[in-house]
């Protein structure tokens with residue numbers, strides 16, 4: 001049986017079928033290749049591999065069959081030519097920075113990105129004389145004004161976490177390209193099951209596979225996805241030389257995770273919308289932030305560029321941090337943890353955890369106040385999730 005061209009299949013089928021290469025053992029589920037190196041049949045074959053004359057495995061820092069299987073499946077699901085797996089989501093962002101940037105370059109970054117992504121530009125890249133301008137995610141004029149002749153790329157996470165603010169990816173890509181810059185999109189929140197930034201004009205997508213791609217909170221990993229040319233020329237040399245490599249075991253977990261991604265995302269969206277609508281009716285709640293609500297100012301844009309609204313719901317509790325903490329401590333099932341993208345529902349107080357290293361001013365610019373709670377809605381029965389939150393509200 002030949003391997004079909006999976007690009008013409010739907011994403012559910014791609015997740016289950018693409019990227020598998022059966023060994024002569026005819027295993028139905030994928031094998032794992034936990035090996036650091038490979039043997040060659042002759043000195044000449046070894047020389048040809050190393051020089052790049054013939055393709056094939058060399059050393060698992062940069063070539064491993066299990067990692068490649070995950071990369072191929074993810075690339076097809078994102079509608080891309082190529083994906084490159086990395087040790088973590090931050091390693092993926094770091095590879096993009098080290099690959100694309102040189103001293104004297106400039107980046108425009110959304111204010112509302114994952115805390116460590118902001119610190120990557122502000123603290124780490126700044127050491128190498130790369131400057132970054134932070135702009136309001138949904139303010140196209142600010143993006144435009146921040147552009148400089150040396151702007152190498154624009155970096156954005158849409159929808160943002162925790163507030164679920166969006167930017168029009170197509171418009172931002174046009175703006176970047178008109179300036180000779182690239183657009184890099186962090187697609188952790190939606191995954192390719194709900195949004196395909198490359199099809200909207202983005203040049204690179206970065207992932208924390210740690211979140212929904214695994215989906216069950218087991219492994220740390222990441223990926224950079226894009227055109228063969230950009231990845232081969234600019235990004236892959238960083239992996240090969242600097243070594244932020246994904247382990248074969250983790251790649252296998254993510255590869256298997258992709259098999260259920262579409263199904264899980266559909267249920268995350270369904271549960272999250274139900275919880276968001278219920279929260280809107282709770283007297284102890286001030287605002288609910290979820291793009292799936294028709295009250296959300298960017299509901300129409302979300303419908304246009306996403307096929308679902310995702311699993312993250314945030315809300316303000318009346319009475320500030322003291323009451324927000326009481327709600328958390330009043331629940332009994334929901335996990336108090338700062339992660340997202342797990343089957344288990346999680347609750348987080350962003351200002352004292354995930355966003356604790358930002359300054360007060362940075363947080364207020366991003367619209368994150370101390371009455372805010374973030375829910376990463378999981379796959380338990382939604383009535384149990386709401387009942388647990390009701391326990392939290394009852395403790396006020």
Ligand SMILES: *Cc1c(COP(=O)(O)O)cnc(C)c1O
Pocket residue numbers: 088089090091114117157161186188189207208209210211220221222
């Ligand atoms: C978690 C996360 C990252 C970083 O990923 P790690 O796997 O934890 O390194 C980057 N972006 C977003 C949006 C995330 O949620």
